[in-house]
Amino acid sequence: MYVKGSRQPVRLRSAGLYDQTKALITLGALITLGREEECDVRGRKCRRQKAAPPPPESGVFLKNSPRGRRKSRRREEKYGDGELRGAIGSGTMHYYRYKAAEVSCFYKYLMFSYNVVFWLAGVAFIAIGIWAWSEKGVLLDLTQVTRMHGFDPVWLVLLVGGVTFILGFAGCVGALRENICLLKFFSSLIGFIFFLELTAAVLAFVFQDTLREWIRDLFLTNIKAYRDDIDLQNLIDSLQKLNHCCGASGPDDWNENLYFNCDKDNPSRERCGVPFSCCVHDPANPVVNTQCGYGIRDFKMNRSQFINDRGCVAAMEAWLPRNIYIIAGVFIGISLLQMVGIYLSRTLIVDIERVKFNM
Numbered sequence: 001m002y003v004k005g006s007r008q009p010v011r012l013r014s015a016g017l018y019d020q021t022k023a024l025i026t027l028g029a030l031i032t033l034g035r036e037e038e039c040d041v042r043g044r045k046c047r048r049q050k051a052a053p054p055p056p057e058s059g060v061f062l063k064n065s066p067r068g069r070r071k072s073r074r075r076e077e078k079y080g081d082g083e084l085r086g087a088i089g090s091g092t093m094h095y096y097r098y099k100a101a102e103v104s105c106f107y108k109y110l111m112f113s114y115n116v117v118f119w120l121a122g123v124a125f126i127a128i129g130i131w132a133w134s135e136k137g138v139l140l141d142l143t144q145v146t147r148m149h150g151f152d153p154v155w156l157v158l159l160v161g162g163v164t165f166i167l168g169f170a171g172c173v174g175a176l177r178e179n180i181c182l183l184k185f186f187s188s189l190i191g192f193i194f195f196l197e198l199t200a201a202v203l204a205f206v207f208q209d210t211l212r213e214w215i216r217d218l219f220l221t222n223i224k225a226y227r228d229d230i231d232l233q234n235l236i237d238s239l240q241k242l243n244h245c246c247g248a249s250g251p252d253d254w255n256e257n258l259y260f261n262c263d264k265d266n267p268s269r270e271r272c273g274v275p276f277s278c279c280v281h282d283p284a285n286p287v288v289n290t291q292c293g294y295g296i297r298d299f300k301m302n303r304s305q306f307i308n309d310r311g312c313v314a315a316m317e318a319w320l321p322r323n324i325y326i327i328a329g330v331f332i333g334i335s336l337l338q339m340v341g342i343y344l345s346r347t348l349i350v351d352i353e354r355v356k357f358n359m
Contacts, residue, residue: 103178103351111175111344115186119168125161129154132231151222153231163193171341178352187345194338201331216313219248224256226275237277243319245312246278251297253311254278262297272298278307 132154133139167189174182204211226233240246247253254260254274262272274293281288296303303309320327 103348103355107344107347107351108175108178111348112172114341114344115168115171115175117168118164119172122161122163122165122168125157126165129158129161132157136230151218151225151232152229153235167341171345174345175348178348180349180352183345183349183352187342187349190338190341190345194335197331197335212313212317215316216248219312220253220256223247223253224258226257227259237275239312240275240277240308241281243312243315244308245310245315246274246308247311248313249311250309251278251303251307254297270294272296274307280306280308 167186170182170186174186222232222236226236251274255262259268259270260273273295276288276290276292279292293307296307
């Protein structure tokens with residue numbers, strides 16, 4: 001008879017109570033080790049039989065069985081090459097363990113740092129928008145929002161801040177908590193925004209005439225509401241000063257405004273005038289004359305010496321070709337940031353799914 005772990009045979013004799021007791025103890029020890037021995041107590045060698053292997057469970061399979069080969073092939077196709085470790089029994093039972101079954105700390109905290117900036121920027125934009133509304137008294141009377149006829153720039157600030165805040169929150173919490181749902185929401189939202197940007201750029205290039213008319217109508221609509229909102233007023237003044245223009249198509253567009261209308265019954269002191277942002281600025285005079293445009297359109301003289309005659313739509317069309325490389329660089333930079341966010345989120349999702357599958 002052979003004892004496990006030794007190549008030296010141990011003979012059992014039938015004579016004597018001591019030898020019989022020793023033989024029974026030896027057989028019991030062999031059975032508890034998972035072996036079944038059929039031994040002849042008269043001294044012949046034992047015939048060793050292998051114990052039946054346990055049924056395959058989750059993560060454990062027979063290496064050479066058809067089911068084991070199929071399972072191994074499917075896992076390698078989905079998760080890459082792995083390795084077999086830990087023999088069980090006679091060496092035919094193996095446990096499959098993945099090489100990269102952990103979430104990368106580098107990608108995890110890079111994703112967190114990437115989104116912290118956007119999260120804080122979103123909070124800042126929202127705070128600025130709420131402060132602007134409080135200064136205008138909108139928070140005390142929310143009906144003012146519906147009474148506006150023009151565009152309120154605060155809406156744009158709040159929209160950008162809200163989207164940025166949601167993206168930053170989903171990215172930060174999804175990375176720290178390893179939450180697949182938040183990470184998928186983050187990557188899907190960025191992909192949708194990127195698709196909207198591409199669509200808008202293509203449509204603007206294809207339908208240039210339609211876009212030009214739409215911008216002109218939008219500008220005229222906001223000219224009518226010039227004095228209704230201080231933020232809109234500052235936006236139009238900044239646009240006209242930077243581009244050295246006046247009105248959508250020219251200074252006469254300001255006739256659409258109630259205060260600058262040339263009607264003889266108009267009691268406004270700004271009658272038949274233009275805002276000061278339309279005036280030609282003298283670099284030698286640092287003082288801004290806010291009344292330089294009063295009644296200027298009522299004069300028959302050459303007004304181009306005092307105000308800008310070019311419309312803002314034509315000025316923006318001339319500005320685009322001169323700054324095409326700057327616009328392209330900004331668009332490429334934003335697109336690269338979006339692509340980096342999508343790549344980091346998808347990498348984390350794959351790592352988290354691999355770890356969960358290996359648990």
